[in-house]
Amino acid sequence: MTRYIAFLRGVNVGGVNLKMAEVTKALEAAGFTAVRTILASGNVLLDSTSDAAKVRTTAERALRDTFGYEAWVLVYDLPTLHKISAGYPFEREVADHHSYVTFVGDADVLDELAALAPGPADLVARGDGVLYWQVPRAATLSSAIGKTMGKKRYKSSMTTRNLRTLEKVLR
Structure with missing residues (x-):
């Protein structure tokens, strides 16, 4: 049994409003424990005997079938998520700044995002x-990265979380 975090893309923003208790029931019905x-922003811890790719497809299907929206999910086991969080290369807390991790499931999309020119006050680094x-x-939202991430063609392969959210997930 492996413990995973499933990041649901676009939940409780942009008109996709889900009650987390109902999300829990739908994922339990799909066989997760x-x-x-x-x-309330689409962060779900769950256990499964399947690999991350199967967890992703099963969770997406369960959410689509239950809630009738185009669900996209990115899935990581907890050791991987710990490594990603620990790898944050900048000062973690900076006044008047947001510290983010964008999870990208498509290498070409990651290449595109990493190639964007950051704004003068932005810090950007590619990770694994x-x-x-x-x-x-x-x-x-006005930064080059923020504007690009909002484009529809990226929705199925990426989601962003604030570093503080990751820390809450990992507690």
Whole structure:
């Protein structure tokens, strides 16, 4: 049995409003155990005997069938998530800035994001399957990275979490 974190893309933003208790029930019905949501932004801890790829497809199917929306999920085992969090290359807490990790399931998309020119106050670094970035609070959506990540063609292969959220998930 492996403990995973499933990051649900676009939950409780942009019109996809899900109650986490209902998400838990849907994932339990799909065969996952020890399902627990963290915050209301689509962070789900769960256990499975399957590999991460199978957990992803099973979770996506369960969410699509239950809630009728185009669900996208990125899945990581907890040791991998610990490694990603520990690898954050910048100061973790900077006043008036957000520290983010963008999880990317498609190498070509990661290449595109990593090649973007950051703004003058942004910090960006490529990690193993992730993009680390730090941006002034007021500039998240207006930054080159923020604007690019909002494009529809990236929705199925990436999601971003604040570093503070990752720390809550890993507790």
